Structure formats: structure tokens, C-alpha cells
Amino acid sequence: MQHNAESLRKIAEEFLFEGDRNAVGAADALSEEYAGMPIFRTPVLVGISSASDPLYRRLGDESVIGGLYRHPSVWVSDAKSVISVFLPFSDAVCKDNSKDINTFSYGWMHARNEGQNLLNAVGIRVKEEIESCGGVAVIPSLDGSFRYVLPKTTGKPHADSVWSDRHAAYISGLGTFGLSTCLITKEGTAGRFISIVTDLKIEPTPRDYVGIYEYCIKCGRCIKNCPVNAIYKTAISKDRDIADDDLKNISLKDIQKCSDYVDLSEEMYYPRYGCGKCQVNVPCMNKRPKRRS
Numbered sequence: 001m002q003h004n005a006e007s008l009r010k011i012a013e014e015f016l017f018e019g020d021r022n023a024v025g026a027a028d029a030l031s032e033e034y035a036g037m038p039i040f041r042t043p044v045l046v047g048i049s050s051a052s053d054p055l056y057r058r059l060g061d062e063s064v065i066g067g068l069y070r071h072p073s074v075w076v077s078d079a080k081s082v083i084s085v086f087l088p089f090s091d092a093v094c095k096d097n098s099k100d101i102n103t104f105s106y107g108w109m110h111a112r113n114e115g116q117n118l119l120n121a122v123g124i125r126v127k128e129e130i131e132s133c134g135g136v137a138v139i140p141s142l143d144g145s146f147r148y149v150l151p152k153t154t155g156k157p158h159a160d161s162v163w164s165d166r167h168a169a170y171i172s173g174l175g176t177f178g179l180s181t182c183l184i185t186k187e188g189t190a191g192r193f194i195s196i197v198t199d200l201k202i203e204p205t206p207r208d209y210v211g212i213y214e215y216c217i218k219c220g221r222c223i224k225n226c227p228v229n230a231i232y233k234t235a236i237s238k239d240r241d242i243a244d245d246d247l248k249n250i251s252l253k254d255i256q257k258c259s260d261y262v263d264l265s266e267e268m269y270y271p272r273y274g275c276g277k278c279q280v281n282v283p284c285m286n287k288r289p290k291r292r293s
């Protein structure tokens with residue numbers, strides 16, 4: 001079968017909503033009221049990019065991701081396409097995390113942890129579909145060699161990783177970054193991404209944007225929401241490739257502060273963790289935000 005973005009999207013969506021897979025199990029629930037809470041909502045988004053898109057070469061620049069990053073052709077020799085999948089969080093998850101900025105949300109932590117397991121299963125379902133069509137497929141984030149490093153270790157202002165699912169989503173036409181550095185899709189920013197690299201040729205999804213921060217309306221709500229002020233207005237380092245128009249308003253993040261805060265949630269709720277206040281109660285939470293005219 002010759003797949004395209006829509007056929008893969010349907011496979012992912014059907015799998016996600018089969019039976020009661022998309023709900024927090026009673027045995028896992030941090031408290032009774034979370035049992036049965038839906039984790040994701042429709043529609044699942046799927047974008048495709050060509051593995052030979054020149055942007056994939058750019059990601060290795062120190063100012064974009066850095067030296068750890070591996071090109072799609074390192075993950076799959078003769079890679080032809082990258083499939084990017086976005087699962088938006090349910091209204092219940094977003095509502096729960098919107099209730100109190102200074103408290104870790106059980107609903108969000110379930111979405112981070114049980115949601116990630118479900119996202120992995122969706123990724124594996126897509127990978128198996130590709131394999132059943134004779135393709136080779138690799139999910140970088142599930143590969144044993146996946147790793148990332150943070151400023152504390154490197155002294156660099158941002159994280160470096162062997163693969164970034166957000167950058168793959170950007171190249172695959174799913175959306176652009178925001179001031180929080182989170183990726184904003186047409187279904188918003190609250191949700192999770194996974195990517196599958198394959199040697200099957202699949203028609204790429206056109207990008208309806210040029211700038212890397214084009215969907216962000218620079219309202220600053222994510223900055224206000226962050227409990228540890230990890231997102232702030234600052235001077236832009238000149239080596240970062242940001243459109244002139246964005247330079248006036250842009251904010252960057254203190255990733256280390258964020259990471260330390262997420263670690264605190266883990267100390268309190270191990271094995272679960274997560275914060276995500278920058279992704280809720282914001283105009284880009286569940287849709288592409290509109291600029292006021």
C-alpha cells in the first residue's frame with residue numbers, strides 16, 4: 001500500500017482510541033477522580049518531511065540543536081522520509097493543569113507518563129505499518145542510544161540532543177516554535193510528539209510558514225505562567241537564527257531552571273513528573289492563536 005500523511009494519521013487515530021486505551025487506568029490513578037480520565041483528544045496530527053530536506057542538515061549547527069544531533073540518514077541508511085505525529089492532550093488534562101499555577105497537576109503528570117507510554121505505542125503501531133509495507137523504520141526517541149544534555153553539563157544556553165521531535169515536527173509542516181520554545185500546531189501546543197524515520201518515500205506535507213516563531217503571537221502568557229521564571233525576555237544571542245521581525249520581542253528560556261523544577265516534581269511524585277504550566281491557560285494551548293487586528 002502507498003501511504004500518505006492522511007492514511008497514517010487515520011491508522012494512528014484508530015489505534016489511539018481503540019477500547020479504553022486512552023484513559024488512565026484505575027490501578028494507576030494518583031487519586032480516584034483521575035481513574036478513566038481521557039489523556040488525548042482528536043484530531044491526531046501527522047506531518048511528513050523528506051529526509052533530504054536541507055533543514056535536517058542545519059539542525060547540527062551549534063545554534064540550532066548542536067553536535068549530538070544525528071541526521072535521519074544516521075538513524076536509517078537511505079532514509080527517505082520522516083513521519084511526525086502529534087497527539088493533543090484532552091480538555092480534562094488541560095483543565096486540571098490550569099487550576100493552580102503553583103501546584104503540580106496529577107492530570108498533567110498522568111498525561112506525561114501514562115500519555116508517553118500511549119504515544120510510544122502509537123509510534124510503534126505506525127512503525128509496524130511501515131514495516132508491513134516493506135520499509136525500514138526507526139523511532140529515535142525509543143532507540144537505546146537516545147540521549148540529551150542540559151546547560152548544567154555543557155555550559156551552552158540550550159539543550160543538545162541526538163534527535164528533537166519538535167524540530168522534526170517543524171520540518172514536517174506541523175507548526176512553529178513559541179516563546180516558551182514549545183512547538184505550536186494547529187491543535188495548539190499542549191500535547192506530545194513522536195517521530196519515525198523510514199526509507200519509504202512518502203509525499204511531504206507542505207509548510208504554511210517561513211519563520212520559526214510564526215504561529216506565536218508573542219503575548220507573553222507563557223512567561224507569566226512559569227512558576228520559576230524560566231522563560232524571560234533577554235538579549236538574543238546573535239548566532240541564533242531568528243528572523244529580524246522576531247528579534248524585537250523574542251524571549252528565551254532558562255532550560256536549567258525548568259529542568260530543576262521538573263526534577264522537583266519527580267522527587268515528590270516519582271515515578272511521575274511534569275509541569276507544563278507554559279502550555280495551559282495560554283492562547284496557543286489548543287489552537288493556533290490569532291493576533292489581535
Ligand code: B12
Binds near residue numbers: 055190
Ligand atoms: C531535553 C528535553 C527537555 C529539557 C530541555 C527542553 C528544551 N527546551 O530543549 C527539559 C527537561 C528542560 C524539558 C522540559 C519540558 N519538556 Co521536554 N523534552 C526534551 C527532549 C527530550 C529533547 C528536546 C531537545 O532536543 N531540545 C534541543 C533544543 C536545541 O531545542 P530548543 O532550544 O527548543 O530549540 C530552539 C533552537 O533550535 C531555535 N532555533 C534557532 N535557530 C533555528 C533554526 C531552525 C531552522 C530551527 C528549526 C530552529 C532554530 O529554535 C528552537 C526554539 O526556540 C524532547 C523530546 C525529543 N526527543 O525531542 C522533550 C519535549 C521537547 N518536551 C516536552 C515537554 C511537554 C516538556 C515540558 C512541558 C515538561 C512536561 N512534560 O511537563 C517542559 C517544557 C519546557 C519548555 N518550555 O520547553 C515536549 C514538547 C511538546 C511541545 N508542544 O513542544 C517534547 C517534544 C516531548 C514530547 N515527546 O512531546 N524537556
Ligand code: SF4
Binds near residue numbers: 179216217218283
Ligand atoms: S503563550 Fe503567547 S507568547 Fe507564549 S508561546 Fe503561546 S502564543 Fe507565544
Ligand code: SF4
Binds near residue numbers: 225226229230275276
Ligand atoms: S514546564 Fe514549567 S518550569 Fe518549565 S518552562 Fe514550562 S512552566 Fe516553566
